[in-house]
Amino acid sequence: MKRFLCGLILAALLVALPAHAQDVSGRWIGAIDNHLIALITIEKSSDGTYNGTYSSHELPLTTRDAHAVSNAPLAHIKADTGHFAFEVPAIGGALFNARWNPASRQWVGTFQWGKGGYKSLLSLRKTDAATLADAWAASRKPRVYESAAEESAVMATLIDGYVRDDRFTGSILVTRNGSPLIDKGYGMANRSAGTLNTPDTRYHIASITKPFTATAILILQDRGKLSIDDPITQYLPDAPVAWRRITLRHLLAHTSGLGDYNHLLAGKFGEAFTPQQLWNLLRTLPVSSEPGEKYQYSNAGFSILGLVIEKVSGQTYGDFLRANIFRPLHMDATDYNPAPSAEDAVGYEMGDDAPVAAAHRDLTNSFSAGGLVSTGHDLLKWQQGLFEGRLISKRALAEMKAQGLGLSRTILDEQTLYSHSGHLPGYVSDAAYQPELGLSVIVLGNLDNSSTVWISKALATIAHGYPAEVVPLPKAIEVAPEVLAQYAGTYVLMPDLSLAVTVEGSHLLVTATGQDSVRAYPESETMFFARSVEARLEFVRDNDGKMGCILHQAGQRIPGIRR
Template identity: 30%
Template sequence: MLTSHNLSKAIDDLVQSAFTPNEPGVAVIVTQAGEVIHRKGYGIANLELGVTIEPDMVFRLGSISKQFTAVAVLMLMEQGKLDLDDPITKFLPNYPTHDYLITIEHLLTHTNGIQNYTAMPQMHSLQRKDFTVEELIDFFKYQPMQFAPGKRWFYTNSGYFLLGAIIETISGLTYEQFVQQNIFDTLEMKQSCYDMPQRIIPRRACGYQKGTDGYLNAEYMSMTIPYAAGSLASTVDDLAKWDAALYTAKLVSQETLRRAFTTTRLVNCNYGYGWFITNYQGHQIVEHDGGIDGFAAHAIRMPNERIFVAVLSNNQHKERLLEPLIVKIATHTIGKPYQEPPTIQVSSELLASYEGVYRFHDGAEITVTCQNNILFSRNEGCPPLEYFPVSPTEFVFKSNSFYQYRFISNAQGMVTGVELRYRLDPPEVANKIANAVPELV
């Protein structure tokens, strides 16, 4: 095990390898049993003013907000105001369930089958619009169900939006008021809030995305849209307070939290209530990532070792780098550094056999092509991504080895599909629908 000084230096080196000083960057904190091992800001908080990031600055959390929503629901459960098996129509009587039983637990665990409103094509053109809670529920509630509740796992922001509405119905407070009064104020998380662009929030970092000629200010988004699925903002210091509180009964009992940190009963599902539950060499990891216009975030807790790591970034362009960065930091902290899988050489003929168009069950397509003996993959409307082989059939994303493709062949050796593996999600198969593809540019 490294000494605290050497560990902090190793963490510093990891972060500096991912973020340069002259671009939007990241705030980082690492604690063990409440002791701060590393706390530092990297890069620029405001490019126009040249203000550098400091670790007490405020960042949007994106989907890390879901764990606060989940605990808010569990607080109401412990108060006897709801049961996780309650149908959502008990609190939202006008919600059309399409003759299915949808429970609060289905919403918490992403097993509800409701369409993800943020993935609906119309949503992007509406992101400047301020919605009431009822208006946005109306926007997605009549969409067809993706599957029967409880039969599959599929990440959807719609479930957590509905949980916010249920919290409001039961408590008589807005979602913002409930979280502020019952969580942030209780834990003295003084720099945490429901983020609103119009509000003056001291020490708030500006969000950036990458354009063809460099960094741009992030597109405006009404924070009425992410709501209980991703509207909160905080600092790494306040998130460390949040983590410390989860070892106590300040908000809910440890017995209830154990339920939150237990994966759903579905096969290949590693989600609890507002957290992903993963494992690294026998060490349990409880975590969540977050991405929202201009910002990216990830937080990991290793409860058996009492380790907490949070990385909050105002650089949306670096979102794919946050997960490998935080995993490397956490595994360094326990003395078992993560090792990238070694790459191998694969023949150009084999690479060519993987070229084609592949379609997932939801209709999304990816295009795979080979250029200069390198495999590239592209989603519609996105730039091509470079992949490297770690076996004749398995490839990892150049910047994040947790994104993996495994190509599938039939008995005759013809490539029929590709399985997308991502560390936090169940595997998903896309069937090959075409062989010929245009060059990716």
Template identity: 30%
Template sequence: MQKKILIIVFTVLTISVFGQTKQEKLSELLNAYNKLNEFNGTALITQNGITLLDKGYGYKNVETKESNIPNTIFQIGSITKQFTSTIILKLAERKKLKLTDKLSKYYPDFPQGNEITIFNLLTHTSGIYNYTNDVEFMKSEAVKPANEKKMLAVFKNKKLDFTPGSQYSYSNSGYMLLGYIIQKVTKQSYEKTVREYIFKPLKMNNSGFDFVNLNNTNKATGYFTITDKNSIKAALVDSSVSFAAGAIYTTTADLLKWHIGILNNSIVKRTSIEKAFTPYKNRYGYGWIIDSTSTKRITTHGGGIFGFNANIARVEQDDICIILLNNVGNPKLEDITKDIFSILYDKPYKLPESKAEIKISSEILNKYIGTYEVMPEFKIEVNVENGQLVAQATGQPKFELFAQKENYFFLKAVEAEVEFVSNDKGAVEQLILYQGGRKTPAKKTK
């Protein structure tokens, strides 16, 4: 699913360590992120069949003070997509469908369905509107059960973002359609097919779909944020809404079985796996992101859903698997993964350090009060409460902003930075939100 708009920021301190084993370095790294509330979950790191780290960090439930352990169960959001794509490839191997099949074969009345292929759905090149971009729907309907008709109504009649195949744009709608196509072809539920084709053969016994109704003492509680002061619990997205784009829950141990299953060609043939691992537009394969910039091929994917964040990264050449599952919805895991790779390949790495805050006068803070519009349906309200600048985006919790410079702020609870931009007369005209390498402007409307 889509990532949350606000996330935690920190600087880093270069370190030089001598005499530490890789296990000790990995443990030190994850502990450092955990102390800054940057990682709260479980980590499993293996190389050549040897477990280097298998540990829980922080709380699976803040209120009851129950700790995360290796067996804690998390939602994994968009990592679900690689399971969906594998089922599609399995059906293609069995000649139940073709990747060149038109969407119109399965949905004759889908607008421009004769121009969209299963390949386009797999690679996010269909141009179909991403339903999780509908802020109002996600705010009011995501927690409710939804059937196929209701979900199709969210995106089916939206104008395509571009001519199919010409560009890349991440679309959960495309993977939702793949799930429905799987049901049409197999004549059984998507969930039953995944269990039959993948979970059961690989003995992924702690994996499933309906997290809302899961009754298991190892189930983690999802949070928008966890800080030293407080925590904000997240509502759970119904599995019928996240579906084939992001409904799976699992453990690190089960995902390691998934890694081994891929490595051993247990589910689909190696030729199919290589198709999935081929980077098409924007380095995206079939449910995997492929990093071909280094001499070794890294296959990876993250997943974010209300209250949860996950990442899996693999280097088959060296039998490396990095699995990070987090029950706080901030996407810092890609950065942690990069640091882990640095340790595994004996490269320089850095430990995180909290950012310093400076004091700003109330006169300056009051200048920033107002409504800032990213798009008509997504706005950011900025106010001053008890001398503290706070911001609240549409459909999201309220967060405190801490000054790094007079017009530049960071968040402690989630990873984001905010810059306020003024005109020549000193009037604030817009803010710029910095998140995950993206720069998002928001015009001040009042």
């Protein structure tokens, strides 16, 4: 089992609105990650409960969207003091969870794409317009900054909101046409040594490694050494027979049918792996779908690409990148699996009282899927070199951009934003680039939570003249001691997983089987959250009044029964 309370999930119960809560009735408009427009319509029933619908359309609204949603019913609508949540069963049980911001008069929160899915940003504001298009048109009034200094000040305010909440430490670089708007370090790089993060601090960039791996493959294609439509068995003949239809293109586009391999590394994350040892693990993976059939993010696929790079080039993965990317672009601080240095940030996780050093992960077992370290300044050189055509041919770059080969693509203000994020224990990173505007947003963090990615998305939004806000954390409230006392006990969730709950002052102490204790703070009389991780524990009674719980973990609602 993963550590108790490792993912933020919505509380999803249909309840009546308390008299003192912010009214959610009416129509609400917003943009999920700035590119998917959502219109939420909420009506209050005569019995005091709510029903509603969800509609969405990808930007631009004038273009047909095959995945558009119209008036999908909402479920499990919850509205209480400053809190609004609902589920959209029609799109895989997507979950919205937000807090009311009275200053901007918006619901500010996250939209999670189903159980265990990716969390996007979504802020909803009231609208009188009846249609999605009219509501969006009425709400879009971009700000025109009088100067770069004014724009930088707006960005700095957003960043400081996360820093003051002790939710972000790291380095941030935002540039427009190469001119910096933000170029600063925040918080501690190494708490034991007392060193600060600076613009030149080096971080594990995790999956931002993948665009480098994709570029290396395309360099080899430009040189006639391979074709991305070749089957991987052409270069790795001892691959399983079931993989024979998988091509390099499938690996680059995450459509190979192969998934992750972290479960094969259980208990070995701190160990060094040779490429051959890694291959011995990878080749045991099954194919879960036909190649090309569907998108499935695959760390395994990109580690296999690293093996192909080594086989075709005759060089190690690190040496090939040094010779063909790092040195030509003068990326002097970037490397694959280097020895630690004083310029490196130490990765930390959110503790109950203070950050704690994250468990070590050897970069060789992340290999070409996540084994690089870099700085914000070097990643800007990388973005400029790639998109200015200094690394691969125009044809290869066009293919990379059009098909998302090693790149994520979103639409912001009807222009494509190319990006990739990364995560390893203690490190979260995000690097985005919009070539038409020369806009670069690079956020490298050494405190393990979602704030790094939220900051990156917000800064890109601000750069386009639109408002962005700090995604709020739950707020602890005071709960009577007798209420807390009724939750004490041991709750069985699975045969091998129980939660021991005890009272500790004004909060609860929750200990999962074989794991460290986590403090859980009351958000309401029945819902508790942890400050060390983003998650909730809910207490419920059945029809007979017997106490139980619901662990909201990694997108799942896991019920438990008290012994």
